[in-house]
Amino acid sequence: MIELKNAGFNYGGRDILSDMTLRLSPGSFHFLTGPSGSGKTTLLNLCYQALMPTTGMVRIFEQDVRAMTRDDVARVRRRIGVVHQNCQFLDHISVRDNLTLPLAVSGRESEVDQGNVDDLLSWVGLSERGDALPPELSGGERQRAALARAIIMSPDLILADEPTGNVDWEMAQRLIALLVELNRMGKTILIATHDLNLIRNTKSEVSARVLRINNTKLQLAGADL
Amino acid sequence: MDRLRSIFEVFSGDTNADRVVPPSGFTSRLTSFTAGAMAFLTVFALALSLATGRLADRWDAELARTSTIRIAAPEGQLAAQSEAVLEVLRTTPGIASARVMSDAEQRKLLEPWFGPDLPLDTLPVPRLIEVLEEGKGPDMAGLKLRLSAEAPGAVLDDHTRWRKPLVDAATRLRLLGLVSIMLIAGSMAAMITLAAQSALAANGQVIGVLRLIGARDVYIARAFVRRFTLRALIGAAIGTALAMIGVAFMPAPAEEGAFLTGLGFVGWHWFLPLIVPVIAAVVAFWATRLAAFRALSRLS
Numbered sequence A: 001m002i003e004l005k006n007a008g009f010n011y012g013g014r015d016i017l018s019d020m021t022l023r024l025s026p027g028s029f030h031f032l033t034g035p036s037g038s039g040k041t042t043l044l045n046l047c048y049q050a051l052m053p054t055t056g057m058v059r060i061f062e063q064d065v066r067a068m069t070r071d072d073v074a075r076v077r078r079r080i081g082v083v084h085q086n087c088q089f090l091d092h093i094s095v096r097d098n099l100t101l102p103l104a105v106s107g108r109e110s111e112v113d114q115g116n117v118d119d120l121l122s123w124v125g126l127s128e129r130g131d132a133l134p135p136e137l138s139g140g141e142r143q144r145a146a147l148a149r150a151i152i153m154s155p156d157l158i159l160a161d162e163p164t165g166n167v168d169w170e171m172a173q174r175l176i177a178l179l180v181e182l183n184r185m186g187k188t189i190l191i192a193t194h195d196l197n198l199i200r201n202t203k204s205e206v207s208a209r210v211l212r213i214n215n216t217k218l219q220l221a222g223a224d225l
Numbered sequence B: 001m002d003r004l005r006s007i008f009e010v011f012s013g014d015t016n017a018d019r020v021v022p023p024s025g026f027t028s029r030l031t032s033f034t035a036g037a038m039a040f041l042t043v044f045a046l047a048l049s050l051a052t053g054r055l056a057d058r059w060d061a062e063l064a065r066t067s068t069i070r071i072a073a074p075e076g077q078l079a080a081q082s083e084a085v086l087e088v089l090r091t092t093p094g095i096a097s098a099r100v101m102s103d104a105e106q107r108k109l110l111e112p113w114f115g116p117d118l119p120l121d122t123l124p125v126p127r128l129i130e131v132l133e134e135g136k137g138p139d140m141a142g143l144k145l146r147l148s149a150e151a152p153g154a155v156l157d158d159h160t161r162w163r164k165p166l167v168d169a170a171t172r173l174r175l176l177g178l179v180s181i182m183l184i185a186g187s188m189a190a191m192i193t194l195a196a197q198s199a200l201a202a203n204g205q206v207i208g209v210l211r212l213i214g215a216r217d218v219y220i221a222r223a224f225v226r227r228f229t230l231r232a233l234i235g236a237a238i239g240t241a242l243a244m245i246g247v248a249f250m251p252a253p254a255e256e257g258a259f260l261t262g263l264g265f266v267g268w269h270w271f272l273p274l275i276v277p278v279i280a281a282v283v284a285f286w287a288t289r290l291a292a293f294r295a296l297s298r299l300s
């Protein structure tokens, strides 16, 4: 699904990631952890071609990113739901319209079912906020809306960057439960977080692998969690 | 083929593409105003070009066909010399007819300078003979030689002396009008490109979000292209309409100052300005499309 082979990335000569080899197979559940500034967001960016690796190879859905046209990138992104660390929306249309935007831009506007949108909003606890404009949402509400937008297309892969960073423990549990549910439906999940409690808690629900970025390298975290 | 499809995509299907870009009242009004002003100027440049074109053709045709012979001779010889000149003209190939202007006609010609009460018969006023040419016209140099032999007081004025620069000027004016139209179209393309670029720059977040959720470049470009094309079309339509009204209300062509009053459209030429809004829309379409794809290709 996603494959990195000796992939590296540097900003202006400073190595952020180096020699990363990783394979996300369909239906797998991964956590990505590491200190702030270690490159978690950078790694996620490589996984949906928001950044091009400076060395090594990245393959997304069996396609080498270096050989992708801009339209190819658009097409693979329709199969990937991304929750950004600081999520952005179209600020002039309602939350509800933002959620259905991924369907609209891929020409599947006719598949929009307001009933489903209502369900989605209530899953992420935003039933009351559907008609609000994004700038009127709190930080946690934005993250929940971003998660809802990420899954509306029923993507094969979900990349979530600190999806629980701004919500209370209870809401965090609920959002993770939603992602676990999606994983049971066969979706591949990768969550970047430094909340170790959340990871421990989830590992009892689902067999998740925990990856850690340490000093630009990727490690598999073991029993110490 | 792909390109053709993307052109049609601008106007068909997903009207939502418009909605994804926030409305921007000010730039949109500026774009419409610019297109309107440019269309207005284009219609006038067009009217000027067409009118000077007509004028050049008419002068060329009319002036080429006539010339005048002026006979200045002592009172007693005037009639004889006139007869001699007419005789020469009759035997010259390329001349359709020649006639001596009557006193009344001559008085009319001189009236603006000397007033109505001119005692023509007591003044040594030269006699005028109007010559209408046919075919390629006579051999002017030969005719002059023969005239000076037969009637020493006769001077041939073949109009070419002052006809040529006038026709040249009119032709040049028409060319300048056409160049102006090109420049106006170019300026409009430049201004719409700038407006589109500023709209693209102002909507960086929108573009980022759309790319993130899998929008293709055509989808994003379409939102901008459609908006600018429509604005240019509407603005130019209004500008064209106003200019056409302006031209329609020019005073009717009159004998005096035929150039100024003749500045308008004639017959089917009235349909020509109607393509101005279409051209404005096409220019806006390509300007915005190029600007959009160039801006998008710089983003990840």
Ligand SMILES: Nc1ncnc2c1ncn2[C@@H]1O[C@H](COP(=O)(O)OP(=O)(O)OP(=O)(O)O)[C@@H](O)[C@H]1O
Binding pocket: A011, A016, A034, A035, A036, A037, A038, A039, A040, A041, A042, A043, A085
């Ligand atoms: N555009 C950029 N230009 C230069 N350096 C950058 C840029 N973006 C990120 N970095 C640097 O790359 C490193 C990794 O950043 P990244 O955002 O991937 O960290 P992170 O692990 O996601 O951190 P956090 O947990 O705080 O979100 C950081 O040191 C950051 O300063």
Ligand SMILES: [Mg+2]
Binding pocket: A040, A041, A042, A085, A161
């Ligand atoms: Mg980060």
